[in-house]
Amino acid sequence: MHHHTADLYTRNISGCGLSGMMSLTGERVDGRGIRDSIALLHDRSNGLGGGFAAYGIYPDFPRHFAFHIMYYSADAKDAAEKALDTGFDCARDERIPTRLVEGVADPPLLWRYFATPKPEAVAQSQSASDEDFVLREVMRINAEVSDAYVFSSGQNMGAFKGVGYAEDIADFYRLEDYQAYIWIAHGRFPTNTPGWWAGAHPFTLLDWAVVHNGEISSYGINKRYLEMFGYRCTMRTDTEVMAYLLDLLVRRHGLPIEVACKVIAPPFWKAVDRMEPEQRDLYRALRQVYASALVNGPFAIIFAHRDGMVGVNDRIKLRPMVAARKDDFLYISSEEAAIRAMCANPDTVWSPRAGEPVIGCRGQDVSTSAPLVSSTEVAHATA
Amino acid sequence: MPQLDLDTRDALAGAEAEFAPDHTRPRADVVPLYSPPEFVWRNDTERCRRCKRCVMQCGWRALSWQDRVGADHNKCVGCHRCEAMCPEKCIVVAPNPQHYKPHALWSVTHRKNVWKQGDTGGVLLTGMGNDAPYQVIFDHLVLDACQVTNPSIDPLREPMELRTFLGRKPERVELDAGPGSALALKTRLDPNLEIATPIVFAPMSYGSISLPAQKAIAMAAAECGILWNTGEGGLHEDLRPYAHCAVVQCASGRFGVHAGYFNAGAAVEIKIGQGAKPGIGGHLPGEKVSLEVSQTRMIPVGSDALSPAPQHDIYSIEDLRQLIYAIKEATDYAKPVCVKIAAVHNVAAIASGIVRAGADIIYLDGFRGGTGAAPTVIRDHLGIPVEIAVAVVDERLRQEGIRNQASLIAAGGIRSSADMAKAIALGADAVAIGTAALLALGCTLCQKCYTGRCSWGICTQDPELTRRIDPLVGARRIANLVRAWSAELEEILGALGLNAVESLRGSKERLRGLDVDPSTLDVLGVKPAGVGA
Ligand code: SF4
Ligand code: SF4
Ligand code: SF4
Numbered sequence: 001m002h003h004h005t006a007d008l009y010t011r012n013i014s015g016c017g018l019s020g021m022m023s024l025t026g027e028r029v030d031g032r033g034i035r036d037s038i039a040l041l042h043d044r045s046n047g048l049g050g051g052f053a054a055y056g057i058y059p060d061f062p063r064h065f066a067f068h069i070m071y072y073s074a075d076a077k078d079a080a081e082k083a084l085d086t087g088f089d090c091a092r093d094e095r096i097p098t099r100l101v102e103g104v105a106d107p108p109l110l111w112r113y114f115a116t117p118k119p120e121a122v123a124q125s126q127s128a129s130d131e132d133f134v135l136r137e138v139m140r141i142n143a144e145v146s147d148a149y150v151f152s153s154g155q156n157m158g159a160f161k162g163v164g165y166a167e168d169i170a171d172f173y174r175l176e177d178y179q180a181y182i183w184i185a186h187g188r189f190p191t192n193t194p195g196w197w198a199g200a201h202p203f204t205l206l207d208w209a210v211v212h213n214g215e216i217s218s219y220g221i222n223k224r225y226l227e228m229f230g231y232r233c234t235m236r237t238d239t240e241v242m243a244y245l246l247d248l249l250v251r252r253h254g255l256p257i258e259v260a261c262k263v264i265a266p267p268f269w270k271a272v273d274r275m276e277p278e279q280r281d282l283y284r285a286l287r288q289v290y291a292s293a294l295v296n297g298p299f300a301i302i303f304a305h306r307d308g309m310v311g312v313n314d315r316i317k318l319r320p321m322v323a324a325r326k327d328d329f330l331y332i333s334s335e336e337a338a339i340r341a342m343c344a345n346p347d348t349v350w351s352p353r354a355g356e357p358v359i360g361c362r363g364q365d366v367s368t369s370a371p372l373v374s375s376t377e378v379a380h381a382t383a
Numbered sequence: 384m385p386q387l388d389l390d391t392r393d394a395l396a397g398a399e400a401e402f403a404p405d406h407t408r409p410r411a412d413v414v415p416l417y418s419p420p421e422f423v424w425r426n427d428t429e430r431c432r433r434c435k436r437c438v439m440q441c442g443w444r445a446l447s448w449q450d451r452v453g454a455d456h457n458k459c460v461g462c463h464r465c466e467a468m469c470p471e472k473c474i475v476v477a478p479n480p481q482h483y484k485p486h487a488l489w490s491v492t493h494r495k496n497v498w499k500q501g502d503t504g505g506v507l508l509t510g511m512g513n514d515a516p517y518q519v520i521f522d523h524l525v526l527d528a529c530q531v532t533n534p535s536i537d538p539l540r541e542p543m544e545l546r547t548f549l550g551r552k553p554e555r556v557e558l559d560a561g562p563g564s565a566l567a568l569k570t571r572l573d574p575n576l577e578i579a580t581p582i583v584f585a586p587m588s589y590g591s592i593s594l595p596a597q598k599a600i601a602m603a604a605a606e607c608g609i610l611w612n613t614g615e616g617g618l619h620e621d622l623r624p625y626a627h628c629a630v631v632q633c634a635s636g637r638f639g640v641h642a643g644y645f646n647a648g649a650a651v652e653i654k655i656g657q658g659a660k661p662g663i664g665g666h667l668p669g670e671k672v673s674l675e676v677s678q679t680r681m682i683p684v685g686s687d688a689l690s691p692a693p694q695h696d697i698y699s700i701e702d703l704r705q706l707i708y709a710i711k712e713a714t715d716y717a718k719p720v721c722v723k724i725a726a727v728h729n730v731a732a733i734a735s736g737i738v739r740a741g742a743d744i745i746y747l748d749g750f751r752g753g754t755g756a757a758p759t760v761i762r763d764h765l766g767i768p769v770e771i772a773v774a775v776v777d778e779r780l781r782q783e784g785i786r787n788q789a790s791l792i793a794a795g796g797i798r799s800s801a802d803m804a805k806a807i808a809l810g811a812d813a814v815a816i817g818t819a820a821l822l823a824l825g826c827t828l829c830q831k832c833y834t835g836r837c838s839w840g841i842c843t844q845d846p847e848l849t850r851r852i853d854p855l856v857g858a859r860r861i862a863n864l865v866r867a868w869s870a871e872l873e874e875i876l877g878a879l880g881l882n883a884v885e886s887l888r889g890s891k892e893r894l895r896g897l898d899v900d901p902s903t904l905d906v907l908g909v910k911p912a913g914v915g916a
Contacts, residue, residue: 219890278561297533
């Protein structure tokens with residue numbers, strides 16, 4: 001059990017701006033719209049971090065895990081590739097295309113790999129699935145290979161991030177060249193910074209990508225809870241716990257996304273006590289079992305996965321979040337103006353209530369209230 | 384040397400044998416008592432209205448009446464009951480100002496203990512918790528607060544949630560399709576105890592404390608939506624109405640234990656150890672075993688109720704498992720089983736074994752925990768602080784991936800809502816309070832509970848004394864305490880930017896150490912003050 005206090009320094013707090021867009025029909029659009037949207041939120045960041053995640057960008061490698069890795073030394077690349085080689089068959093690897101941009105300085109070496117796990121390696125590691133194996137390997141590289149950081153590891157998706165204003169990061173990564181059905185973006189305002197490219201948002205793990213505005217006041221316990229399930233928080237920011245919580249709750253524990261949102265931002269007991277018995281039992285059970293997964297403190301997050309995009313606020317809405325619809329597109333952002341920067345005339349614009357997720361799912365309509373509770377209200381005590 | 388004939392020699396040897404006890408143990412009546420009085424009693428005779436109330440109030444009979452109040456300072460324990468009850472407020476009970484030449488090694492306490500043992504030749508007894516000047520770790524931990532980057536939450540305007548569940552939880556929740564598009568719960572949860580605030584009352588048996596005192600605690604528990612604990616004294620008939628919020632204890636003496644008793648309570652607690660006296664059983668002197676105590680405990684009137692040090696059917700962890708499951712069988716798996724242990728060096732491994740043996744709750748009693756009676760040497764020198772115990776047990780259970788299988792109750796020296804918040808941040812699900820509840824009832828911590836003469840009517844069975852507690856008034860005072868601490872906990876959570884207590888639980892990130900040595904900080908898993916995130 002022995003550990004040293006030096007190991008405990010893990011976190012860097014920040015504020016920020018967020019934007020996201022999604023085509024509910026799977027139509028792909030390039031990265032200019034999301035760039036303009038996050039550019040409008042320039043003042044919500046301070047040039048110390050910006051980033052994007054895009055889904056549907058690698059149609060040539062839809063089943064391969066696309067690893068985006070940043071290297072701060074040549075040795076790191078060798079070491080990480082050695083680790084990848086033992087576990088994966090790599091179909092292609094290449095430098096991630098970038099261009100020189102004023103305002104983006106000192107990038108690390110950025111490389112991407114399209115790889116599939118070797119079945120024998122998966123079996124040998126006793127992983128339950130390819131995903132579990134990828135998870136394990138990503139955690140291992142990030143924790144153990146110094147100067148190497150896997151910042152994206154999903155299929156047919158990728159994260160692009162770095163130190164700079166988000167719009168400059170978009171230009172740096174040439175996002176206009178990618179076509180995606182989901183784009184999420186983040187401009188960061190860290191209160192202190194190690195000038196750390198891996199610390200920019202989004203945080204990703206497998207197909208999950210999370211952008212976050214807030215400071216997780218429950219970080220300490222969320223982190224310790226996740227450690228019980230083998231997650232290792234190495235990115236020195238609280239946002240990564242969001243990504244890992246979603247992975248745990250949705251992928252590993254099989255909870256529907258709307259239920260996972262109710263774990264992260266549960267309704268108040270007052271509201272639960274008023275529910276019909278079956279729903280009450282369900283919410284009580286969720287709260288009892290997942291008490292340590294409750295994310296407390298101010299947050300607005302947008303997270304995405306291969307089938308959709310979700311926006312959710314903390315349970316008393318301490319950070320801004322607005323949503324809008326236009327035809328088959330769903331938009332979520334910190335500010336309405338940033339939505340109008342990518343969609344001038346939305347059909348509807350609304351401000352989701354505290355703890356009420358906005359869930360966009362490919363091929364389905366947007367759901368905005370707690371779907372578990374059809375008959376009675378899940379009125380939040382603060383509403 | 385003169386030769387003795389055999390007869391003479393045998394006769395002398397026999398005589399020696401006969402008198403041997405007297406050689407090794409001088410008779411008390413020839414030993415003058417050197418121990419000085421601890422307190423001096425004075426009253427302002429000008430103001431004294433000669434009502435004799437003080438004389439009647441003193442449970443230790445230190446005061447007498449001969450035209451005016453006379454005090455036997457030697458008998459005064461400094462309980463301050465007379466002072467509080469004097470209508471003229473003209474009494475002062477002060478420490479004996481007698482001054483001994485200072486000695487850094489031989490403290491006056493050490494000297495007094497030696498004098499007392501010279502007087503009596505016995506094991507020194509005491510009551511309440513360890514009063515030795517060890518570092519109080521709670522006082523060297525500070526809590527975080529929100530500034531700018533995250534907002535604090537105003538507990539007067541926003542909801543704050545303290546509701547807590549004690550008991551085993553599954554690792555995950557599984558769902559089924561319910562009616563329509565709704566989802567239904569598939570996982571069957573083990574029984575959990577729901578408490579409105581993360582406080583429970585510590586076990587204090589009927590026998591060690593008076594019935595009105597226990598009733599006051601039970602009523603307060605019912606009112607506050609929390610739990611009280613029978614201790615190892617059985618469940619008195621008068622307290623049946625409060626059984627729904629009682630934890631019924633099964634300790635080594637098995638006093639008052641039967642299947643009906645197990646089923647009467649909300650949960651069953653197996654007491655292995657007590658923080659104030661790890662490794663020692665409960666001691667209830669025969670003087671405190673009145674008719675009613677005897678009926679509740681199911682022992683003869685006036686007999687010493689000396690619980691064995693170990694439970695004689697638990698000599699190993701597998702034996703404990705059998706008892707846990709015997710109790711679960713007896714209660715049809717409807718009640719959580721708690722195991723109470725004293726915090727000792729190896730507490731993390733012991734706790735892990737107890738969880739694996741099937742316990743749903745672990746009650747960790749630190750070495751500051753209170754008691755009705757304990758040998759002073761045991762109370763003051765055995766065990767470890769609860770702060771450390773909670774931190775290492777929580778960490779161990781997490782490392783083993785079994786933290787969800789049991790809840791942790793931290794006890795032993797929880798003096799304030801701040802201690803409670805810190806214990807929770809170190810990993811406790813709830814805290815237990817014993818001494819604090821008795822203080823709310825009037826106890827002044829004179830530490831003489833073992834005498835059975837408590838002037839405040841708490842630790843006594845003398846009807847003259849016990850009737851001083853009106854359970855209704857006592858319950859009000861104790862419930863007020865619980866309410867006050869809960870409100871303060873909400874203030875703390877608000878300052879931390881949290882609106883649910885579970886977000887503080889185990890969140891050592893919100894603690895910093897001040898003046899704690901680095902190795903202790905490592906054990907606690909807490910960073911030193913001045914280090915940010
Ligand atoms: S209680 Fe006070 S006023 Fe009454 S006899 Fe004692 S000292 Fe005097
Ligand atoms: S009541 Fe208490 S303080 Fe007063 S004389 Fe008796 S023992 Fe001393
Ligand atoms: S309960 Fe009574 S005897 Fe025990 S310390 Fe408190 S006042 Fe003294």
